[in-house]
Amino acid sequence: MSIIKVEDKLYQNRYIVDENRPHIQIKDADVCATQCKTQPCTFCCPANCYSAEEDGKVNLVTDGCLECGTCRVICQDNGNISWNYPRGGYGISYKFG
Amino acid sequence: MVEKFDAIVVGAGPSGNSAAYTLAKAGLKVLQIERGEYSGSKNVQGAIMYADALEKIIPDFREDAPLERHVIEQRIWLLGDDSYIGTNYRSDSFNSEKPNRYTIIRSQFDRWFNEKVREAGALVICETTVTELLRDANGKVYGVRTDRVNGEVHADVVIMADGVNALLARRADFQKELPPENVALAVKEIHFIDPALIEQRFQVKDDEGVVIEIMGKVTGGMVGTAFLYTNKESLTIGIGCLISDFKEKGITPYKLLEDLKNHPVIKPLIEGGEVKEYAGHLIPEGGYKAVPQCYGDGWMVVGDAAHLNNAAHREGSNLAMTSGRFAAETVIELKKLGKAPVASNLALYKKKLDDSFVLKDLKKYRNLPGIMHMSPQFFGAYPDLLNGAAHDLFTVDGVDKKTKENKILKSFVKRRSVFGLMGDAFKLARAFR
Ligand code: SF4
Ligand code: SF4
DSSP, rough: OOOOOOHHTTTTSSSSSOOOOSEEEESSSHHHHHHHHSSSHHHHHHTEEEOTTSSSSSEEOGGOOOOHHHHHHHHHTTTTTEEEOOSSSSEOOSOOO | OEEEEEEEEEEOHHHHHHHHHHHHTTTTTTTEEEEESSSSTTTOOOOOHHHHHHHHHOOOOGTTTTTTEEEEEEEEEEEOOSSSEEEEOGGGGGGGOOOOOEEEEEHHHHHHHHHHHHTTTTTEESSSSSSEEETTTOOOOOEEEEETTOOOEEEEEEEEOOOOOHHHHHTSSSOOOGGGGEEEEEEEEEEEOOOHHHHHHHOTTTTEEOOOOOOEGGGGTTEEEEEEEEEEEEEEEEEEEEHHHHHHHEEEEEHHHHHHSSTTHHHHHHHOOOOEEEEEEEEEEEOOGOOOOOOTTTTEEGGGGGOOOOGGGGHHHHHHHHHHHHHHHHHHHHHHHHHHOOHHHHHHHHHHHHHHHHHHHHTTTTHHHHHHHHOOOGGTTTHHHHHHHHHHHHHOOOOOOOHHHHHHHHHHHSSOHHHHHHHHEEEEEEHHO
């Protein structure tokens, strides 16, 4: 089975990236490593923004974010994600939607 | 001095545009705030637009709205591993002068709609994110704070049309977080393709269009549906499942989409297209029981933000437009009567929802979301069994029909007991009644 590259998909999209101001943040890296067994954000995010690291922590890069809200909903038991919309004018800008 | 408006509308999707347009047309001083570059830049939908809801707001919309194709055929397909069984309904009567359903490309449609809002006299500000509601000591909403410098604005009433995530209402504690089983994540792509290929593959001409709603094997047993819609020069293909199921099954949304695109009956329909965008969005699927409190002192919530979506019939934008219009009409009526937009008076908005198809339809299907969730067989075993049954019936191989029928019946009972089958039929019939 071939690996699906989400990056190729996201490459088609238009983003206005707010450099160094991620609109979503993981509150406590240790919670991901110690209290979250399945780490669902790493496979539910449609833009693959979350990746599991070798040390058990989770790395988040929001550049390709589609602003869907899935990660916030899925992490609500742990409440470990601080989720905001990007500043006005930044983020995904759909040409077709 | 902080500027004050009769009403502030947060968001410029179908519900926000309908609200702002209706208010401005009535001569009210309206501010609409959108966080994207333009109306539509943050919005995602399949998309099918139902004419009726828009006609009630802009009767002559057909003159210049960016419509793709009017729908003359609706297909509902249950996919097996390499097959489908389903129904197609095509009628020439859908080629009337005023067709009732169109495929649209949302960002273009929303932009057009928002232009109408401006023409009607509303002040529209884009690239501005509303961060919170402003409330007085008694909790009454009197405006919003934005991420602009000196970004405070006041109004008699704030209409929240900020979409499914409804951050403003949640931050104000008007709503709880969406439970994962009440919301679906959908991903989709738009494939640009030669219109001649669309005409040939879907047997359409001119602006005729076909929409296919898909269930079955492609959702990997999860509660969800997929779709394939024809636009003028493109196809949109997408798939969505409940977040709770994604979480449990560990399947990535993009894998699901790739599997759908590669399914033997889907692939030939989309072949030769060029993907120009990949989108993801949440859909409120909790139904009637998940509709939150939708008004209070100085505020109303409309559209997806109020969970107004009919998952059973794949309708959302018409509920959004209608709820936006109702919220606006409520403000207009109260103003005429000189009544303040406090909760007791804004209850009129809820009454309008209750008395219309918006909440009547949701109420009718109030038990459906739960049943679907409790009964994964609707999304796994049944599509499989039906495809198998069709295969057996249509394969001429010397086996007599009676034996075939028995085999089919047995296959159903084997996968699900007779009582299970009867129970499912009963539950489904009741939920759809
Ligand atoms: S779901 Fe939340 S707690 Fe779990 S890994 Fe992801 S961010 Fe961390
Ligand atoms: S909002 Fe959606 S796309 Fe963005 S990081 Fe969360 S899950 Fe991924």
